[in-house]
Amino acid sequence: MADETPDLRAGLPATPAGEQPGEPVPRIGHDEWVARAGERIQTQRMKEQLGRVHWVVWFAIAVTVLAFVPVITSDQYIIRVGADTLIYALLALGLNVAVGWAGLLDLAYVAFFGFGAYSYALVSSDKFGQHWPTYAALPAIAVATGFVGLVLGLSSWRLAGDYLAIVTLFFAQIFTVVLLNGDKISLLGGVFGVDGSVDITGGPNGIAGVDAFHFGSHQASRVSAYFWIALVMAAVVFFFFVLLDDSRPGRAWRSLREDNLAAELMGMPVDRMKLLAFGLGASVAGLTGTVFAALNLGVYPQTFDIPFLITIYAMVILGGAGSLVGVVLGAAAINIPLEALRPETSLSSWTSDGRWLFYGVVIATILAKVRPWKWAIGIVAGTIGVGFAVRAIFEAAWPATVHGHLLSSSTGEVPSGVMAGFIRHYALLPTSGETFGKWAFVALMLSVCLLVVLPWRREVKYCCLPFVIYIAALAWENLLVPESTTTRLMLLGALLVVLMIERPQGLLGKHRVEVV
Amino acid sequence: MNHQPLLRIAGLDKSFGGLSVIGGLDMEVAQGEIVSVIGPNGAGKTTLFNLITGIYPPDGGDILLEGQSIVGLDPHEITKRGIARTFQTLRLFLNMSVKENVMAAAHSHTHAGIIRSMLRTPGQRREEKAIHTLAEEKLAFFGQRLMGYRWNQPAYSLSYANRRRLEIARAMAAEPRLLLLDEPAAGMNPVETHEITELIGRLRTEGGYTILVIEHDMHVVEGVSDRVIALDHGVKIAEGSFESVATDERVIEAYLGLRTSETK
Numbered sequence: 001m002a003d004e005t006p007d008l009r010a011g012l013p014a015t016p017a018g019e020q021p022g023e024p025v026p027r028i029g030h031d032e033w034v035a036r037a038g039e040r041i042q043t044q045r046m047k048e049q050l051g052r053v054h055w056v057v058w059f060a061i062a063v064t065v066l067a068f069v070p071v072i073t074s075d076q077y078i079i080r081v082g083a084d085t086l087i088y089a090l091l092a093l094g095l096n097v098a099v100g101w102a103g104l105l106d107l108a109y110v111a112f113f114g115f116g117a118y119s120y121a122l123v124s125s126d127k128f129g130q131h132w133p134t135y136a137a138l139p140a141i142a143v144a145t146g147f148v149g150l151v152l153g154l155s156s157w158r159l160a161g162d163y164l165a166i167v168t169l170f171f172a173q174i175f176t177v178v179l180l181n182g183d184k185i186s187l188l189g190g191v192f193g194v195d196g197s198v199d200i201t202g203g204p205n206g207i208a209g210v211d212a213f214h215f216g217s218h219q220a221s222r223v224s225a226y227f228w229i230a231l232v233m234a235a236v237v238f239f240f241f242v243l244l245d246d247s248r249p250g251r252a253w254r255s256l257r258e259d260n261l262a263a264e265l266m267g268m269p270v271d272r273m274k275l276l277a278f279g280l281g282a283s284v285a286g287l288t289g290t291v292f293a294a295l296n297l298g299v300y301p302q303t304f305d306i307p308f309l310i311t312i313y314a315m316v317i318l319g320g321a322g323s324l325v326g327v328v329l330g331a332a333a334i335n336i337p338l339e340a341l342r343p344e345t346s347l348s349s350w351t352s353d354g355r356w357l358f359y360g361v362v363i364a365t366i367l368a369k370v371r372p373w374k375w376a377i378g379i380v381a382g383t384i385g386v387g388f389a390v391r392a393i394f395e396a397a398w399p400a401t402v403h404g405h406l407l408s409s410s411t412g413e414v415p416s417g418v419m420a421g422f423i424r425h426y427a428l429l430p431t432s433g434e435t436f437g438k439w440a441f442v443a444l445m446l447s448v449c450l451l452v453v454l455p456w457r458r459e460v461k462y463c464c465l466p467f468v469i470y471i472a473a474l475a476w477e478n479l480l481v482p483e484s485t486t487t488r489l490m491l492l493g494a495l496l497v498v499l500m501i502e503r504p505q506g507l508l509g510k511h512r513v514e515v516v
Numbered sequence: 517m518n519h520q521p522l523l524r525i526a527g528l529d530k531s532f533g534g535l536s537v538i539g540g541l542d543m544e545v546a547q548g549e550i551v552s553v554i555g556p557n558g559a560g561k562t563t564l565f566n567l568i569t570g571i572y573p574p575d576g577g578d579i580l581l582e583g584q585s586i587v588g589l590d591p592h593e594i595t596k597r598g599i600a601r602t603f604q605t606l607r608l609f610l611n612m613s614v615k616e617n618v619m620a621a622a623h624s625h626t627h628a629g630i631i632r633s634m635l636r637t638p639g640q641r642r643e644e645k646a647i648h649t650l651a652e653e654k655l656a657f658f659g660q661r662l663m664g665y666r667w668n669q670p671a672y673s674l675s676y677a678n679r680r681r682l683e684i685a686r687a688m689a690a691e692p693r694l695l696l697l698d699e700p701a702a703g704m705n706p707v708e709t710h711e712i713t714e715l716i717g718r719l720r721t722e723g724g725y726t727i728l729v730i731e732h733d734m735h736v737v738e739g740v741s742d743r744v745i746a747l748d749h750g751v752k753i754a755e756g757s758f759e760s761v762a763t764d765e766r767v768i769e770a771y772l773g774l775r776t777s778e779t780k
Contacts, residue, residue, distance in 0.1 A: 035665060035673070240634040247633035247644065251612070251620040258609035265569055267595035267624025267690050276630060512611045513672040 055242065063235045070224035079223045081339045086230035087292055088331035092315045093237050093324065094284030099313075100321035101250065102277035103257030104156050107309060108168040111152075111175035112282040114304030116145045116289025118179070118201060121299045124211040127202070134213045142287040149282020153275040160260070172309065179301035180204055206300035213294050226295045233291065234328070237284055241324055253277055254322075318496060320509020329507055334492070341488030355481045356419050362469055375462055382466035387426045390470065394428055401436075404429035406477070427477045437479025444471045520583055522547045522726050523568070523599075523694055528577035530560075530567055530750075537563045538750040541577070545694065550720055550727045552737045554761070555747035556771055561730045562604055564747070565696050568728075569601050570594045581694070596624040600692035602683040604699045604730070608671045615667040617682055618651040621689035654685045657723070658715075677708045684715075688723065695719065697729040701736045713739035734762070746770070 027033060070079045091113060098106040119141045123132040132140075155167045182201030201207070213220040213229060220226060244250050255263040256270050264270045293299045311334065319330020363380055370376040394401045406424055430436045447468045451461055480487045505511050521544040530538040537560045545551050553561050566572050568579055570591040579586050586594050600621070609617050626647060628640040655662040658681045666674070674682060680700060687695060700716065701709045713736045719725050731737050737744060737758060744761040746754040748770035754761045761767055 032665060035669060243636055244630065244634050247640070248623060248626055248628045248647070249630050249633055251616055252623055254612055254616075255609045255620040258611055259607045261571070262603065262607035262609065263620070264591045265571070265595060265601060266621040266686060267592050267600075268620070269590070269592045280630065510611065510670075513670070514610075 059235075059239065059242075063231065066231055067228065070227050076223055079227050081336065083223060083227040083230050083295060084339075085332050085335045086227065086234050087288055087295075088312065088315060088335050089328045090230065090234045090237060090288040090291075091285060091312045092319065092327040092331045093234070093241060094281045094288065095312055095316050096321060096324065096327045097241075097253070097281035097284070098277045099316055100323070100327065101245070101253040101257065102274060104153075104274060104277060105161065105165040106156075106168050106278060106281065107165050108152050108171035108175070109281065109285060109312065110304050110306075110309035111172045112145050112149055112285035113289045113292070113308075114175060114179065114299075114301075115148055115282075116141050116286030117293040117299045117304070118207070118289075119144060119286070120290040120293040121207040121210045122200070124294070125207055125209050127207050131211060134215055138287060138290055141290055142283045145286020145289070146279040146283030148286075150275050150279040152282075153278025156274045156278065157271050172306070176301055176305050179206075179304065201301070204301060206298055208298040210293050210297050210299065212297070213291075220294070223295070226291060230291050233287065238324060238328065245324065249273070249276065314496065318499060318506055320506025322510065323506070323508040326506055326508030333507065337495075338488065338492060341484070341491065355476070358473070358476050359419075362472070366465075370462065375459075379462060379465050379469075382463075383469045384426075386466045386470050387473065391426060391428060401428050401430045404431045404433045404478075423477060427473055429477065433478040434482065437475055437477075437482075440471055440475040441479050444468070444475045447471060521545060522549075522582060523728070524580040524583075525568075526578045526580070528564075528567060528579065529575045530563060530572060531575060536750055538567065538574075541747075541750065541752055543745055543752065543755070545726060545728055547693075548720065548724075548726055549742050550716065550729065550740050552741040552744045552758075553728065553730045553747060554732070554734075554737055554744060554767075555753075558749075559747040559770070560750035561747055562698060563750075565601060565698055565728075565730065568594075568696065569599060592624060595690050595692070598691075598693040599696065600687040600690035600694075601696035602680075602687050602698055602700065604702060606679050606683060608679055608682060608686070610672040611670055613668050614662055614671055614674065614682060615648075615651050615655065617671050618654050618685050618689045619647050621686045622647045622650055622691075625691050650689060651685075654688045657685065657688065657718075677704055680704065680712075681715075684719075688719075688725075693726060695723075695725040695727045697727060697731075699730055699732060701731060701733045709733055709736060712736060716740045738762075 066082075069082050073079065091109075094112075095106070095109050098104045098109070120137060122128060123130045123137050123141075124134075125131075152168065152171055155171075156164055159167055179201045180203060183199040183203030183205075184197040185200055186197040213225070220229060252263065252268045252273050255266070255268055256273055260270055263273075315330035315334050316327045317330070318333060319328065320326030362383075366379050367376050370379060391402065406420055406429060428436070447464075451464060451468060454461075480490070499507075503509075523545040525541055525543045528538050528541040529536070541564070543551075553564065555561050563572070567574050568586075570586070570589055570593070574587060581594075581597055581599065584597075586597060586599075589597070609620060612620065626643050628637075628643050632640045652667075655667070661678055661681060662685060666678075671679065671682060680703075684695075684697065684700065687697075697716070701712045704712060716727060716729065716736070717740060719727060727740075729736075729740065741758050743756065744754075744758050745752060746761050746764065746767045748766070753766040753770060754764040756764075
């Protein structure tokens with residue numbers, strides 16, 4: 001048989017097609033050959049070799065490394081961020097059951113979290129003089145919250161998609177209303193208390209003075225204790241969820257997400273599986289709520305509202321709904337940068353190094369996205385040239401525009417070094433930097449919009465790019481760096497937008513096909 | 517009990533609003549039989565399947581599986597009793613792997629719940645192994661087409677014909693006694709259609725299924741059917757061997773209309 005395309009065989013085993021009876025080699029360009037393309041690529045092979053190590057090994061390594069965080073550092077702030085991240089990770093894992101696996105848009109999830117936290121506060125504080133032992137309170141609350149999840153899950157029997165989302169959102173809102181007004185609950189025209197009402201949730205003041213976790217005579221009073229408790233919980237939940245994913249209920253959930261009706265007709269009790277998804281997710285949320293309440297020594301109604309819900313959703317979606325490793329990474333990827341970009345903290349080297357990140361990201365983006373190469377290099381060079389030229393003109397004409405300081409954020413630290421010197425001779429730094437920065441920001445927004453909307457040829461737009469980037473640099477140096485508290489949220493938002501454009505399925509989510 | 521039909525439908529009625537889709541339908545499918553349901557578009561064939569599988573409740577009449585009424589049961593309970601189907605418009609679990617599609621359908625005759633799956637009890641492991649074997653067996657029914665490297669590919673990556681095959685494999689994994697195939701040859705080329713005809717025969721001889729099939733392709737109907745039932749406007753207009761139904765005047769009229777000389 002004549003081989004017409006010998007050069008394509010480079011990556012294939014040496015045996016030609018059809019000569020080995022045992023293991024037939026797929027024909028080039030045909031179905032199987034295309035499907036197996038991954039195996040012939042080096043990185044894919046490495047991935048495969050790494051994948052041969054049992055996942056439990058990776059899991060054990062990750063948990064062990066994390067367990068040492070409070071040992072390595074004595075910085076309470078870092079440990080606190082770690083504990084918060086683990087709490088978020090637990091919540092994301094719980095939300096993933098309904099949203100990632102079963103595909104049910106459950107917006108009441110934050111209420112389950114709040115239910116767990118308030119339940120713990122009620123049975124472990126002076127509010128009603130109840131001080132349950134932790135080992136009794138935790139399972140009881142997990143089960144109770146799971147039951148609430150089952151009941152609210154009933155709405156998923158008749159509602160799907162957006163409609164389910166709206167109804168569960170109402171449940172979440174009802175929950176916060178109950179929390180806020182739960183300090184004057186009266187039944188049957190007032191049978192309790194002095195003025196005919198009873199205080200259960202503490203109203204807007206919440207419940208303070210919640211007990212720390214206590215096991216026998218041991219009190220978990222240090223933050224690191226909660227870090228380890230949250231780590232154990234997250235590890236256990238993660239471990240069991242991985243097993244659950246690859247089993248009969250896991251398959252049933254994914255099936256009903258893919259096609260409700262087909263799942264029912266293939267013998268899966270869809271309604272029951274939906275309730276179980278709601279219930280299981282809710283019990284994880286309830287359990288997490290107890291840790292949250294004990295760690296913060298109190299529960300307050302404002303916590304359990306929409307912004308918190310959106311944060312958890314962002315974590316699940318960013319990480320990749322349906323992927324357990326993904327949602328945990330999503331929790332870390334959102335919570336840690338948010339904290340790291342906070343200007344006042346020990347994690348942050350924002351004022352000294354953070355500002356240079358801007359230039360790195362801009363140059364990297366241009367080099368990665370603009371082709372051909374000469375244009376990419378041209379734009380980078382142009383940006384630098386435009387900066388020095390504009391500054392030279394302004395210095396000659398209006399010297400006041402360059403006499404300001406290189407501003408840093410609230411800490412008042414003035415940056416120094418080669419880069420700082422470069423920026424001083426590059427950007428315009430007027431004495432009233434803030435006002436100037438605001439104008440630059442408005443100009444930046446306008447010019448970006450124009451650049452996107454105007455029907456110019458690409459080359460023309462490339463020519464404009466250095467000017468736009470320079471305006472961005474002015475806004476960055478004069479407004480965004482000094483206002484870093486707001487900027488960190490903007491940066492995170494921008495990061496999310498870029499990520500969702502580049503990877504709509506999330507960091508580790510599988511690419512999903514809806515209709516083919 | 518051999519003389520009792522596997523499926524018996526008696527006086528089945530269904531209307532949507534004022535439109536009667538199935539009107540007083542009586543039919544039987546004996547154990548081991550292959551029965552085709554034919555009829556022009558809108559004759560009520562798919563509605564018949566939807567009624568049998570419990571998607572819609574009938575307005576009247578009864579559906580008996582081995583003498584027991586299955587009317588009013590949830591679809592998944594009907595599947596558990598032994599009826600599984602494929603869909604005219606394919607409804608695979610597109611983002612799950614080929615093998616998982618089949619494994620998921622083993623749900624009705626397996627038992628491991630959430631707790632047992634999380635704890636990986638010995639019983640659960642044994643069952644999981646059996647589900648894997650079952651899925652591999654069902655996929656092997658289609659030769660090499662759905663085997664090997666395909667197991668771990670998402671179902672959406674399959675070609676149209678392979679998707680039809682996977683739907684059949686999935687229905688088989690529910691371990692039904694009665695298999696309902698809704699237009700298994702729709703959209704297939706002549707070679708594939710021929711293959712489907714052979715396959716339906718093998719489903720009976722090797723799989724031991726009783727089969728009720730809706731089909732428009734008369735080559736398939738001729739090739740597989742022990743008996744043909746023709747529907748028009750929800751009413752049975754003919755029943756019998758392929759030859760007798762194919763030459764029945766009312767069937768020809770339903771498909772082609774009357775000759776002009778007869779329309780007066």
